[in-house]
Amino acid sequence: MAVGLPAPGRGRRRRTPVIDVRDVSRVYRPTPDLEVRALDGVTLRIGRGEHVAIMGTSGSGKSTLMHVLGCLDAPSGGRYLLDGVDMADMDEDGLSDLRNRKIGFVFQAFNLVPRTSAVANVELPLAYAGLSRTERRTRAVRALTAVGMGERLHHLPSELSGGQQQRVAVARAIVTDPPLVLADEPTGNLDSRSTEDVLEIFDDLHRQGRTVVLITHEDEVADRAQRVVRLGDGRVLSDTLNADAAPVARGAHRTDDPGPGGWRTLGGGVGPGDRSSPSGPTSAGQHASAAGVRA
Numbered sequence: 001m002a003v004g005l006p007a008p009g010r011g012r013r014r015r016t017p018v019i020d021v022r023d024v025s026r027v028y029r030p031t032p033d034l035e036v037r038a039l040d041g042v043t044l045r046i047g048r049g050e051h052v053a054i055m056g057t058s059g060s061g062k063s064t065l066m067h068v069l070g071c072l073d074a075p076s077g078g079r080y081l082l083d084g085v086d087m088a089d090m091d092e093d094g095l096s097d098l099r100n101r102k103i104g105f106v107f108q109a110f111n112l113v114p115r116t117s118a119v120a121n122v123e124l125p126l127a128y129a130g131l132s133r134t135e136r137r138t139r140a141v142r143a144l145t146a147v148g149m150g151e152r153l154h155h156l157p158s159e160l161s162g163g164q165q166q167r168v169a170v171a172r173a174i175v176t177d178p179p180l181v182l183a184d185e186p187t188g189n190l191d192s193r194s195t196e197d198v199l200e201i202f203d204d205l206h207r208q209g210r211t212v213v214l215i216t217h218e219d220e221v222a223d224r225a226q227r228v229v230r231l232g233d234g235r236v237l238s239d240t241l242n243a244d245a246a247p248v249a250r251g252a253h254r255t256d257d258p259g260p261g262g263w264r265t266l267g268g269g270v271g272p273g274d275r276s277s278p279s280g281p282t283s284a285g286q287h288a289s290a291a292g293v294r295a
């Protein structure tokens, strides 16, 4: 790492956490006389390029927190700053634009659109990006190929295994080249082989410098993260570093507009159109291979 004073503004930006949650609460009132404090004063900062696992018993507030982090839900109290910007200052249009540009969200239940092919599912987030039909298709095929699903482009979700559906869901989350990837138990319903495939993909996303936050119940999954945050009753119980995990990627994936060039194919390869420009913090050689990912 270079020693010296950072250029004005640059150092400050570099130190700005991607995720800055300050005393956030989320209270549900399913009926007038019932109040559920799903989040109860959560404070959490996550830096650029970190790989964090969120754990906790069922009902401890993990999904609620993830929805706040993904700007899918607003806190009842406290503040959430994403890349230094307070989400309370954003209107609905601003939030959806931000979700589209900066965040890839993988839902536990896949949430693929039924009766719609894998490639059409992955194209969906690109509909807002103003890309041509051809460009959307190219990028969706590239994302599916990256997760080992290049041979299943035209299968419907009902024609795919659980692990394959989850990989399509991951492809949909990364097709916009988001610097921040949030995943709610992405391996919760998978067998051990599919779990390994999906975890390889997340490891690669992290090696490329993306910030990866995932919820898991499994110690083996959490062991691959650099940091483990445990929730209980809507509070942070512990926040520990994993000594054995891979170090934070040197440099950082940009957090602003990803541009049309997109990301490199996961697993150390390069995708069509990317062949000459492996940009970003890692060289292809630094990627562990996800080539074992099966279609």
Ligand SMILES: Nc1ncnc2c1ncn2[C@@H]1O[C@H](COP(=O)(O)OP(=O)(O)OP(=O)(O)O)[C@@H](O)[C@H]1O
Binding pocket: 028, 029, 030, 036, 037, 038, 056, 057, 058, 059, 060, 061, 062, 063, 064, 065
């Ligand atoms: N829409 C809602 N209305 C009312 N209560 C809710 C709502 N969503 C979640 N809760 C409650 O908030 C608490 C936290 O829920 P959350 O889904 O965040 O838990 P979790 O940690 O993700 O659990 P799991 O591991 O089972 O997925 C739970 O007690 C739940 O019943």
Ligand SMILES: [Mg+2]
Binding pocket: 062, 063, 064
């Ligand atoms: Mg949950």
